[in-house]
Amino acid sequence: MTTELPALSSRHHAGRIARLAWPLLIGQLAIIANGVIDTAMVSRFSALDLGALALGVSIYVSVFVGLSGVLQALQPTIGQLYGAGRVGEIGHEVKQGMWLAVLLSIVGSLILMFSPLFLAVAKASPELVEKATLYLRIEALALPATLFFRVYSSLNTALAKPKMVMALQLGGLLLKLPLNALLIFGGLGLPAFGGPGCAIATTVIAWLMMIAAWLLVARLPLYRPLKLFGSGFVAPSWKSQRTLLRLGIPIGMSYFIEVTAFTLMAVFIARLGAVPVAGHQITANVGTVLYMLPLSIASATSTLVAQAIGGGNMLEAKKIGRAGIRLAVSLSVVIGVIVWFLREHIIRAYTPDPVIVGAALPLFLYIAFYQLFDSMQVTTAFVLRAYKVAVVPTVIYAVTLWGVGLGGGYLLGLDPLGMAPPALRGPSGFWLANSLSLGMVAVGLLAYLRVIQARAQRGELSV
Template sequence: MTPTQTPPRFTLRIAALAWPILIGQLAVIANGVIDTAMTSRFSATDLATLALGASIYISIFVGLNGVLAAMSPVIGQLFGAQRFQDIGAEIKQGIWLALFLTIAGCIALAFPQPLLALAHASPELNEKSMLYLRILALALPATLGFRIYASLNTAIGQPKMVMALQVGALALKVPLNALFIFGGFGIPALGGPGCAVATAVIAWTLFLVGGLLLRTHSSYRAYGIFGTGLAAPKWAAQRELLKLGIPMGLSYLIEVTAFTFMALFIARLGATVVAGHQITANFGTVLYMLPLSIANATGILVAQAVGAREFDMARRIGFAGIRLAAILSVSIGGIVWLAREAIIRAYTPDASVAATALPLFVFIAFYQLFDSVQVTTAFVLRAYKVAVVPTLMYAFALWGVGLGGGYVLGLDPFGFSPPIFQGAAGFWMGNSTSLALVAAGLLWYLHLVQRNAGHER
């Protein structure tokens, strides 16, 4: 290992790649916050439309986006191996994959009646939610197309342009939302579905700008994306992407549905309890962006090292990223615990809701270590193109231990749950335990994968 490849150097490389990813992710989350804040000022029905429609859209989008995310480790390994022309070929195959995924996703969004039926909502709410989802079906091709551009930039270690575009999109969100939600300039007020129109306009803008940059910017010329002719879908390449992408998409879906069903079960305990849970979950999601960005950056650098056949460097980078994510997340978790009352007051003036949320914040501080370790380790494993076993671990831990254990503790159907864990706290205890299990399991499996990768030299 050269002097420029010492462990502190690895940490600095991870941090330099992680911070623009973090800002971009926060900008994307802020879009949802803006939608909620502005729609709530239009009507309660439209806010319910947004809540119902967004929950369906996110479930579909997260699964499809997870499949397409397989491109990042694949391109990262090609970049590390300096196989630049192969990156262009992979991008073209990724475009075909995005097209296939778009067809499936658009059908689900255009005909959402079976999913909406599960909510037993009023006819008016169903109608508005259906309009919201059908508008987003028009945005899906551009959204998945931009994901290819983002995956390329991140995989080659250049996420700043993606960050700049995501921040620029955030700046467009407020005026476009105002125009389509409340109406103006001859455009009728659409309420909740207006958020979807604004999202579609922004999605196509990002897609077109990203495509223009790929076509004209000199930094992409080496990859031969343009000027090398069209490429038909190659089923061998598609199988390779799906072999990694399907379990990745399932793992994302498992994470999302674990929290979705957790909220549905907690809703049985009353509006005050679910409101306290929602505050805790929302703040926990914001905190999760930090280890997620470090995980992204670590995974890309590991993939590049693996592609270059530098397996020892890949191992060192992987553990440097896991260590960095754990230290920062635990430190922030401690700060959150000390400032929990002020944070909750910023969310709600309702004393009963605040009292419900307060004891749940101990879990945010408690599980930061496990959450940061599991997500970073999962991304490192994906850098080695390993995803099936981690997905099985997620299913067992998050669904079995997290949801199942949370149900037993929180709702106490068997009458033996300790009082301290009855209610929302039981679900959060189950979730925290599941994250601890999956973190330990993934670390163990990473050790096996790295040992086997070392034998390939």
């Protein structure tokens, strides 16, 4: 009897996580589908535009994910308040999150407007840089809307009510295909913008989603106890801002490190020409889609762990965290195997160009290989954030992903020392180093999570 109780408890928590994770997964897939649509449609416009898209996306994603990661501090904060029954304090935190989003929007938009400074690192052709610059300057207009929507998303996820977020994300996806077709290829009197056309579509959709989200908050009875509207003007509270930033900056840095270690691969691979970077872009796009499954499970797990911590139940929090990590790892391994066997069909769904297919095909070995480590590290990182722990994980990310992943990839892929095996020169070297670094992150974060959970159960951790 006693040996069966932990298994039953684990299944129970896995079921709770799955019920919360599936709308998160669908919503995230809807967002990623926008990138898939961009890649597939632009690849049919020209290889030059696809290469420019890869460069532009690598920088935009790095900026957006880093800044939205700072806002990620809202999720465990609201989750713990909700778990503790302190609903009246949630509205204040959300309003402070909106002020923080304003500040981050200004910073991020300035970075994107001055993108040529960063694109110079790629040493790409002037044509690639020109198109990528235009793409990024258009995306700068979308950034405020996406960050304000991130606050809305964090609120709903922390309350374990993500279905409305999912509905809005699906609505945005429905608009993406016709807007892309019109703006990339031209029509109705508009010229063909090529790659930058998908940035215009993204900007329009981002603002429509953000406006719809906050209209729902203003109108629906669900949000009335939070007193977000009708309670008067609330100025920025420097105490609240410091608290959010103390947790949010390390989270944002870890997001930034994780994404740049991945996306800067495109910047370096661009030195090898348009075909290698196009093959990398397709592979990276598939990897991003697969990442949404463990990311959704990680976010759901983090919400339930934060609520348990807020309610003072540290043992329950530990069990939920363990169940979430196991669920993410198990499903990701299965999907990795399936992708390996279907790799050629997947690539040809992106592009009919046999040269680009040949460039992408060898990279899918790494897509299948790193699923285990990637799912483990992201779920563990989110569980740590539920405990409001982010500094040490950020250090682990920096040392491994930048040092081993990006640094090792540079040495293998570009072979500046002339010592890399021929099979690992080019994109394969970058992907191998990245995969190994993710394994190191997973091991390091798991070890640290055990330390944090033990401290929490002894009452030594301030949350």
